[in-house]
Amino acid sequence: MGSESVVPKWASQPCIMGIDEAGRGPVLGPMVYACLYCARSYQNTLSSLSFADSKTLKEDKREELFEALKSNDSLAWAVDVIDPRDLSAKMLQKNKINLNEISHDSAMGLIHRVLKLGVLLTEVYIDTVGDPGKYEVKLSKVFPSIKFVVAKKADSLYPVVSGASIVAKVTRDRALRDWVLDESVKNMHRNFGSGYPGDPQTKSWLEDHKHPIFGFPTLVRFSWGTCNTYFKDGAEVLWESDKTDEDGGNNNSNGKRQLKLSHVGFTTSKRRSEEIESSGKGRCRFFQSRKLEQLTYFQK
Amino acid sequence: MEKGGRGAPANIVLKKDEAEDLSGRIHQVPCCVKQDGPASVSDYFKPKLTGVGVDGLPLQQAHFRGRLLQGTSLPLPHGFSGFVLSKKSDECWETSATFRDVTYWNHEFAPSHNDDLFRAFHCLTLSQALHNPVTAEELASSSFSL
The missing domain is CATH 3.30.420.10 (Ribonuclease H-like superfamily/Ribonuclease H)
Known part of the structure; x- marks a missing residue:
């Protein structure tokens, strides 16, 4: 524009x-x-x-x-x-x-x-x-x-x-x-306030629009530390892409700042990869490389 | 899955016609949501077709918890169906829905033929080759070439 x-x-x-x-x-x-x-x-x-x-x-x-x-x-x-x-x-x-x-x-x-x-x-x-x-x-x-x-x-x-x-x-x-909200959720309102984390109107908008699974509508910047305070009771989400971070492979000059950033927003602690995805552990390479695990019994 | 006793053999009741068809609504996301239960997925998770294709796969984009997901919809191979099962009792699982495709998502990266799920389907071809009956002619020709 x-x-x-x-x-x-x-x-x-x-x-x-x-x-x-x-x-x-x-x-x-x-x-x-x-x-x-x-x-x-x-x-x-x-x-x-x-x-x-x-x-x-x-x-x-x-x-x-x-x-x-x-x-x-x-x-x-x-x-x-x-x-x-x-x-x-x-x-x-x-x-x-x-x-x-x-x-x-x-x-x-x-x-x-x-x-x-x-x-x-x-x-x-x-x-x-x-x-x-x-x-x-x-x-x-x-x-x-x-x-x-x-x-x-x-x-x-x-x-x-x-x-x-x-x-x-x-x-x-x-x-x-004029923002068109992505979400088709009932009872959303548009009293965003200024958007600054300290603005009481913004605070109550965030409180009104938090969601235990999805976090917030996509209008919200999830990478802002403020978001965490609204999510004490939200569902934890573990990302496959976070799991290799523990190798310490991140050795660029921004390492320090980036380490800090990874604890901001909705990134969470690192977990064993088995918790996140199937591994095909113990099977032949064909299955391992396709993450195909053999399931001998169902468990809920 | 490593813990817990092995129960008695269970029955799985596969029903194709009465069950709800969830095609287009089955998503595999690159993360684990530590919650089990219904969620208003269609109100919050809004995949958009980009109009671009990667590796011949139509690219879709969506956001989840602030992260960019890129994905594509994979039809299940011909002759295969997907089933969502729910537990009726210790011995019995029943079909609660079926599907004919899976949309899988990568964090950040565009989908490609090298992705795990895409490659997992190779297993079906392999299994077919292993389990197809071998005709007398095939046997004869392969022993001849040895």
Whole structure:
């Protein structure tokens, strides 16, 4: 989504871009990355447009500013809406991808998209929660022709990032408001609250929608530690793909963090593989390699 | 299965026609859910056809407890049926449902011909070859080639 259907007239001039995110912390709903870009010569006018960090603005003011920047021909924008199902899946897969990596990939994806349109990007301003120095090195390696300014609180320092934060926040709010729940369960409601784990409305939504077998609707990010607190009485689930972790085969540099992650969400303690699947133990290789066990009597 | 005494031989009553047909609704998931009993599977577990095929198998995707599952539906080989059994007494098991296919799921990875369940069906071909009566001609030709 974005303004990409029309390539702006000023695309061949040196352009600046701001990138910001919304919905990183919430335990439910999508995470949104947004970029806003314009010709460098428009920078001064942009500063006068009263874009401020989206968090300091009321919702109707944000909506108003978003509509204003959409109708402004000197500005263009793009968003990447990352589905909570994808966030959970990536963070719970065998080679876990952490939220920083997902964020970096999303931001770089936006830059790629805009460059592909033929926009001459010369400066990109990015807000970050992680180490700005390392992130800048990573970005400069991928996009050597662009000058990067990576900063914490960039959304309140640079108007172009403030603008991006408005696009991100409005898109996230709308996506959550219009979210079509996957599940066909009766008595579900949509009082999600902000989605932040501490929000009382979000807490009671999670309480109302937990399920002993399935956990939660797929709107929820299962990889968030918060989820565990709702599952003291849920059914335990043992995964075949977790069982080899005990070999300690995970020796990449993220080992420490990944070890921690594996205890988050719905991953559980390692068990003997026999508990999870049939092994064909003691039979000839043909059966073993097909996990075919001989059952001489039934037991329930 | 390693513990527990071996009871008296049990009867298994296979009924094909009266039992409910669960085809399309039998899933093998790559995990063990430590609970025995009914669950509202169709309300929560919503496989989607991706429109893509892997190894000639139509790829489906679903999510369970936050993990991505990729799977495909395998029809049981011709001449075979699947049965869901329930215990009537110590000596008797009865058919509570039947099925003609199994949808099996891998965590994260797309299904392939190398997956265990896919390969488990080789056993049926093997067993057929082992148990088919050998004709006099076959016997003659194989001893000739020796």
